[in-house]
Amino acid sequence: MQAITQYQNSTKLFEQAKLSIPGGVNSPVRAFKSVGGNPIFMQSASGAHLFDADGNKYIDYINSWGPMILGHCHPDVVNALVKRASEAISFGAPTESETLMAELIKSMVPNIDSVRLVSSGTEACMSALRLARGYTGRNKFIKFDGCYHGHADAFLVKAGSGVATLGIQHVPGVTKGASQDTLIAAYNNLEEVADWFQKYPAEIAAIIVEPLAGNMGCVLPEPGFLEGLRKLCDAHGALLIFDEVMTGFRLAAGGAQQVYGVNADIVTYGKVIGGGMPVGAFAGKYEIMNHIAPAGNVYQAGTLSGNPMAVACGYTTLSILKNNSQIYSNLQQKGMQLKSGIQELLLKKGIEHSINQMGSMMSVHFGAHKVTDFETAAACDTTTFNRFFHHMLNHGIYLPPSAFESWFLSDALSENDIEKTLDAIRKFS
Numbered sequence: 001m002q003a004i005t006q007y008q009n010s011t012k013l014f015e016q017a018k019l020s021i022p023g024g025v026n027s028p029v030r031a032f033k034s035v036g037g038n039p040i041f042m043q044s045a046s047g048a049h050l051f052d053a054d055g056n057k058y059i060d061y062i063n064s065w066g067p068m069i070l071g072h073c074h075p076d077v078v079n080a081l082v083k084r085a086s087e088a089i090s091f092g093a094p095t096e097s098e099t100l101m102a103e104l105i106k107s108m109v110p111n112i113d114s115v116r117l118v119s120s121g122t123e124a125c126m127s128a129l130r131l132a133r134g135y136t137g138r139n140k141f142i143k144f145d146g147c148y149h150g151h152a153d154a155f156l157v158k159a160g161s162g163v164a165t166l167g168i169q170h171v172p173g174v175t176k177g178a179s180q181d182t183l184i185a186a187y188n189n190l191e192e193v194a195d196w197f198q199k200y201p202a203e204i205a206a207i208i209v210e211p212l213a214g215n216m217g218c219v220l221p222e223p224g225f226l227e228g229l230r231k232l233c234d235a236h237g238a239l240l241i242f243d244e245v246m247t248g249f250r251l252a253a254g255g256a257q258q259v260y261g262v263n264a265d266i267v268t269y270g271k272v273i274g275g276g277m278p279v280g281a282f283a284g285k286y287e288i289m290n291h292i293a294p295a296g297n298v299y300q301a302g303t304l305s306g307n308p309m310a311v312a313c314g315y316t317t318l319s320i321l322k323n324n325s326q327i328y329s330n331l332q333q334k335g336m337q338l339k340s341g342i343q344e345l346l347l348k349k350g351i352e353h354s355i356n357q358m359g360s361m362m363s364v365h366f367g368a369h370k371v372t373d374f375e376t377a378a379a380c381d382t383t384t385f386n387r388f389f390h391h392m393l394n395h396g397i398y399l400p401p402s403a404f405e406s407w408f409l410s411d412a413l414s415e416n417d418i419e420k421t422l423d424a425i426r427k428f429s
């Protein structure tokens with residue numbers, strides 16, 4: 001990629017946006033706040049590439065923070081959207097397509113009986129927590145420092161992603177009442193989880209965990225961690241919630257449950273499930289899910305839940321993934337190729353770093369230590385990270401603008417794109 005030198009349209013658009021949108025963006029992590037500089041305003045996308053308001057071209061490693069696993073504007077997905085748009089945009093009534101979507105999800109995730117579609121990962125996670133509380137009759141729950149489960153009040157305690165990126169210790173507006181039942185443990189630390197169960201026997205409704213964390217950079221579960229959570233939940237009558245908003249249908253057709261061989265009681269989805277349109281979901285066995293209204297009394301609702309357009313986009317995306325399983329092995333191969341290529345280049349330059357990678361999720365952490373939880377993620381060298389981010393951006397490589405985010409690879413990423421990415425790193429110092 002040629003070095004990119006001019007962003008004047010993005011700069012102008014950002015100034016204009018700030019007059020009408022808080023911080024000029026509709027989601028904080030887009031604002032480049034921690035890496036410095038102004039966000040790039042995008043105009044179009046195709047395959048593995050983005051095109052910004054100044055006509056610059058980028059190789060995309062954000063892919064809308066995960067959804068665009070097939071690459072941008074996959075022809076089959078676009079055709080499905082266009083066709084459905086000519087028939088309907090929204091009913092607010094049940095449709096056959098929602099049932100077919102639920103059945104497709106069940107065919108890819110064998111340990112679930114029932115799926116409720118919502119419109120975001122936040123809705124999926126907050127509904128899953130309410131369901132766990134309603135089902136068990138308990139109030140407390142355990143989450144992990146650095147994990148992010150959307151912006152519902154109870155989760156905004158030691159949250160990762162944008163909350164960590166902005167260094168917000170306490171989110172104003174999250175009341176003590178809303179967060180007093182949120183118990184925090186360090187990721188990969190089973191002892192701290194066991195201690196909470198000792199302290200609050202029979203009071204903990206659930207553990208919610210990113211089975212592979214992507215909101216403190218990428219952090220992999222240590223061997224035995226997820227199995228240990230499963231055992232602790234079984235021993236103490238709590239539900240295990242896997243937040244697979246990032247990992248679902250991305251790490252494998254069956255997500256992290258398939259990769260790690262551990263079954264949760266409730267699984268939440270987002271991102272890939274909608275193929276770029278607003279879809280989230282939570283799912284589990286009938287025994288639990290039939291507590292959700294109107295089958296049961298745990299109330300949850302949404303005007304656009306199961307929206308025909310969004311379902312058409314998500315259904316087509318999941319169908320392609322289900323019917324072309326080599327996509328997952330290709331993504332794993334691309335992830336490993338990038339990891340080893342970057343490692344070799346940075347080691348040659350004497351730049352201390354570590355790379356966590358699983359399938360099409362990965363992150364580069366600068367510093368000499370391994371990153372296994374939020375504390376080690378936060379101890380990394382962010383100055384070098386920020387320099388690396390801007391160097392890559394200027395060379396047409398679009399990386400997450402935060403050390404507390406994961407790269408997301410797409411099936412459209414080519415050998416040539418990977419070579420150009422490594423070539424940009426060759427020029428980094």
Ligand code: KE4
Pocket residue numbers: 027028029030065120121122123125148149150151161162210214215243244245246270271280405
């Ligand atoms: P949404 O409400 O943003 O669709 O999903 C919330 C959510 C829940 N669980 C996990 C594991 C997540 O990663 C997310 C959202 N991820 C962020 C990126 N780290 C979305 C990007 C953004 O906030 O703009």
